[in-house]
Amino acid sequence: xxxxxxxxxxxxxxxLAYVVAVAALLLAPAVLSTYPLSVLTEILxxxxxxxxxxxxxxxxGLPTLGHSAFFGAGGYxxxxxxxxxxxxxxxxxxxxxxxxxxxxLVTGPIVLRTSGAYFLMLTLSLTQVxxxxxxxxxxxxxxxxxxxxxxxxxxxxxxxxxxxxxxxYYLALAIVVVAIxxxxxxxxxxxxxxxxxxxxxxxxxxxxxxxxxxxxxAVYALAGGYGALAGALYTFxxxxxxxxxxxxxxxxxxxxxxxxxxxxxFWGPMVGxxxxxxxxxxxxxxxxxxxxILGLIFIATVVLMxxxxxxxxxxxxxxxxxxxxxELLEPVAGERQPAxxxxxxx
Amino acid sequence: MAETALQLEHITKTIGGLTIxxxxxxxxxxGERRAVIGPNGAGKTTLLNVIAGFLPPSRGRVVVFGRDxxxxxxHRRVDVGLLKTNQQPAVFRExxxxxxxxLALLRGRHPLLGLTALVSLDREVQRQAExxxxxxxxxxxxxxxxxxxPHGYQRRVELAxxxxxxxxxxxxxxxxxGLAAEEIPGFIERLRRLPRExxxxxxxxxxxxxxxxxxxxxxxxxxxxLADGTPEAVQQDERVQEAYLSGAMRRGHA
Numbered sequence: 273x274x275x276x277x278x279x280x281x282x283x284x285x286x287x288l289a290y291v292v293a294v295a296a297l298l299l300a301p302a303v304l305s306t307y308p309l310s311v312l313t314e315i316l317x318x319x320x321x322x323x324x325x326x327x328x329x330x331x332x333g334l335p336t337l338g339h340s341a342f343f344g345a346g347g348y349x350x351x352x353x354x355x356x357x358x359x360x361x362x363x364x365x366x367x368x369x370x371x372x373x374x375x376x377l378v379t380g381p382i383v384l385r386t387s388g389a390y391f392l393m394l395t396l397s398l399t400q401v402x403x404x405x406x407x408x409x410x411x412x413x414x415x416x417x418x419x420x421x422x423x424x425x426x427x428x429x430x431x432x433x434x435x436x437x438x439x440x441y442y443l444a445l446a447i448v449v450v451a452i453x454x455x456x457x458x459x460x461x462x463x464x465x466x467x468x469x470x471x472x473x474x475x476x477x478x479x480x481x482x483x484x485x486x487x488x489x490a491v492y493a494l495a496g497g498y499g500a501l502a503g504a505l506y507t508f509x510x511x512x513x514x515x516x517x518x519x520x521x522x523x524x525x526x527x528x529x530x531x532x533x534x535x536x537x538f539w540g541p542m543v544g545x546x547x548x549x550x551x552x553x554x555x556x557x558x559x560x561x562x563x564x565i566l567g568l569i570f571i572a573t574v575v576l577m578x579x580x581x582x583x584x585x586x587x588x589x590x591x592x593x594x595x596x597x598x599e600l601l602e603p604v605a606g607e608r609q610p611a612x613x614x615x616x617x618x
Numbered sequence: 619m620a621e622t623a624l625q626l627e628h629i630t631k632t633i634g635g636l637t638i639x640x641x642x643x644x645x646x647x648x649g650e651r652r653a654v655i656g657p658n659g660a661g662k663t664t665l666l667n668v669i670a671g672f673l674p675p676s677r678g679r680v681v682v683f684g685r686d687x688x689x690x691x692x693h694r695r696v697d698v699g700l701l702k703t704n705q706q707p708a709v710f711r712e713x714x715x716x717x718x719x720x721l722a723l724l725r726g727r728h729p730l731l732g733l734t735a736l737v738s739l740d741r742e743v744q745r746q747a748e749x750x751x752x753x754x755x756x757x758x759x760x761x762x763x764x765x766x767x768p769h770g771y772q773r774r775v776e777l778a779x780x781x782x783x784x785x786x787x788x789x790x791x792x793x794x795x796g797l798a799a800e801e802i803p804g805f806i807e808r809l810r811r812l813p814r815e816x817x818x819x820x821x822x823x824x825x826x827x828x829x830x831x832x833x834x835x836x837x838x839x840x841x842x843x844l845a846d847g848t849p850e851a852v853q854q855d856e857r858v859q860e861a862y863l864s865g866a867m868r869r870g871h872a
Contacts, residue, residue, distance in 0.1 A: 462724040462732030462740075469721050472710035479670065479708060480779070481696025481725045490731055597762060 297445055301438035310509075311553050313441045315546045316448045317505045322529040322541030323455060324498030329527065330536035331459060332491050333471030334387065337523050338395030339499050341379075341402050342372040344518030346500030347507035348406065351419045354508075361425040365447070365504055372500025376493040384488050387474075396520055403518045418514025425508055444505050451501055458494060459538060467491055471536070528566070532573050534580020543582050621684045623648045623787055623817035624669065629678035631664055631841075638664045639675070640841040648683075649814040653832035653849075654821045657862060660838040662821040663705065666789045669819070670702040671695045682787060696725070699786030703793055707776040711765035715756050715775050718764060719747045722779035746782070754778040769796045777808070787817045794824045806830045837861070 301309055321343055328334040346368040353359035353367060383394045406413045413419065426439045434442070458464055466487050469477045478484045507513040516522070525548065526541075533544025548566060555562040577584060624646040631639040639661045646652045654662050667673040669680055671692035680688045682698045690698075702708075709718055723743050728735040738744070751757045754774055759767060764775055773793065780788065793809075794802055802824065809831050812818065822828050828835065828849065835852040837845040839861045845852050852858055 457736065458733065460736050460738065462720075462728050462735055462737050463730075464732075465717060465721055465724065465737055466732060468713060468717070469710050472712055473708070475672065476704075476708040476710065477721075478692045479672075479696075479702055479704075480722055480783070481693045483693050483731075487731055490733075593762065594766065597759070597766060600758060 301434070301441055306435070306437045309437050309441055311549060313437075313444050313509055314506075315542075315549050316444055317502055317509060318526070318529065318549060319542035319545040320448050320451055320505070321499060321502035322526045322533070322545050323452065323538075324495045324502060325523075325526045326530045326535060326541045327455070327458070327467070327491055327495040327498070329530055330534075330540070331464065331467040331471060332488060334488070334492075335389075335392045335527075336383075336395040337392045337520055337527065338383075338397075338399035339495070339526050340518050340520060340522035341395075341399040342375060342496045342499030343503035343506065343522055343526075344402070344406070344513070344515070345371050345375050346503030347513040347517045348413060348419070349500070350504040351422050351507050351513040352412070354422050354425075355419055361443075365501060368500045368504035369497045372496040372498070372503075373493045375500070376496030377489075380489050380492045384485065384492065396523070399518065399520055399523065403515055403520075406515050406518060413515075416515060418512060418516075420512045422507060422511050422513065424511050440509065444509065447501070447505060451498060455498065456538065463487065463490070468536075528570060532570055532581060534577075534582040537580055537582045540580045540582040544580070547581070621648065622646065622681070623650065623683060624819065625679075625681040626665075626669070627679040627681070629665070629668055629675045629680070631661075631668060631673065632676045638841050639668065642678075642838070642841070642843055644836055644843065644846065646817060646819060648817055651818045651820065651831055651833045653828040653835045654819065654838060655823075655825075655828060655835060655852075656838035656844070661841040662838055663791055664841075665838065666702060666791050666819070666821055670700060670789055696783075700789070701780045701783060701785040701787075702789040703776050703780060703791055705792045705795055707769070707772040709764045709772050709775050709779070712763055714761050714763055715767070715771075716747055716751065716760045718775050718779055719750050719756075719782060720744075722782045723747055723750070725783065750778055750782045770798065770801050773797065773805075781812075785816060787819070788812075790818060790820045790822070792821055792823060794822060794827045802826060 300312055304312065321339070324342075325336065325339045328336050328339070349368040349371045350364045353364045359367070379395075379398050383391055383398065386394055407415055409415070424436065424440055425443060426436060427443050430439050430442060459467070466477060466482055466484075469480075469482075470484055470487060474484050477487075503517060506517065529544035529548050530541040531544070532547055533542065534540025547569070551562050551566050551569070555565055559565075573581060577587070579587070622645050624644075626642055626644050629639055629642040630637070642661075642665060644652075654665065656662055664673060668675050669682075671687065671690060671694075675688065678688075679686055682695065682700055685698055687695050687698060687700075710721070713721075720737060720743065723746050724732060724737065724740075727740075727743065748757075751760050754777075756771070756774060756778060759771065764772055767775070773796070777793070794805060797805055806827055809818070809827075818831075820828070820832065832849055834847065835845075835849050836843060837852055837855075837858050844861055845855045845858050847855070
């Protein structure tokens, strides 16, 4: 069948793209100097953050403006553990993920009573509460000074042969790749399909016998875990964690990355993270007004490519498919009654 | 006494002081095809939503196959074998036809809310989906998003998904609404092919569908049962004619 051949061809191209991307990422430290490599590290970390947010916004249709709560929680957990208790990397990251999941499980029953704009406002306000708590708990969190001097972990077996930036880059790359692979499993599982369906019409999912509340609760917890992992990496990367990492501005930036790249697509948020951060670091070298340019790009993508940058090829395919479908349905369309055409237009 | 498929006991539903359903009781036997008819605003759709669990009744009990489901949430009622279709086809518009069918087939299939299995690697469910698509003549559009399809196709996707789940009690809310006139005979034929193990409660305005399909007809008027009987008996009932006629006079159309 030509359809199957086409999808097989697409799969082969996809595989090739993955191989090229992985090779490029592995070789990056050999080519890039310290500064661009640190930007790339930050792109990977924020990409993971935006992808975790995308589980809620893009896949389940839950717009959150409080995802920085998890990003900050993960950061403070590894920050406190590494600074005061010298907890090694692995356990510290696992505890950070756990903290994100627990935070989501605690706040979930509150925020998941709502959806849409109310969900957005509730997640925002809960995050602001957390921000306030961290700000006031000066004895533990350092208040607005945050926790400086957090040692950046290194891959021991590369410690001698690589300088620290490249070493941490490989460490972050490995963790982000594993996290993304597990996320790919989630969205391709039958759970992932149920998420898409909830985004489309939660009531119909309920009518098909899915416990929709529980599914949303589970994805909220997962997104919290991934978000906290990204936050933990970010804290290690900066060697510092402060209340700014909890700020809703970070959550908003995650939203922009997700929407620009393509909410509901798998790689879109990663692409969005790259776009936003490259703009910030590259454009800001010749103008202070990089936010203005980001704003214009944001408007342009939302207007011209409402489903994000990575949907562009898909959009072209869609147009072709529509032409094909119109040919297919032509005989039916001709006989249709006026009443039905009205239904279709509405 | 044989177990009933559906038993409504004194169902009353008030919303903001307005009585939508007023002490509705009815009994549907297994395998029966029951039509619920009535003028616009009689409470037919509300009644189906109460049975399916989307609206809690203010008073009364809903019993499905001997089990009191009054307090059960909608998704748990599917366990009892209850499924419902909507006036606007209950489909996922931005998902493909195949994904719509898969969602029905995958329900409760894998543990941990489905996190344990990749959809594409579940060969058996893929094959089942293929069978359903073929049976409903949807293979040609299997990988198109439902929103691109005409209304009649969307209805077919909705029914295919529900039938694939092998319900014991199927609630159909105006399934013929929006279908083109020439699609209706084929649609009636589909309904008739349903095995008698399936009990059907149908809300429908198209009398053609009602009389071709229903064993018994319940007439709702102002939220209360006005008449209940065979299609012929109900058709002869003077109160029914009056209810429809007065409704027609008030609204200026039938």
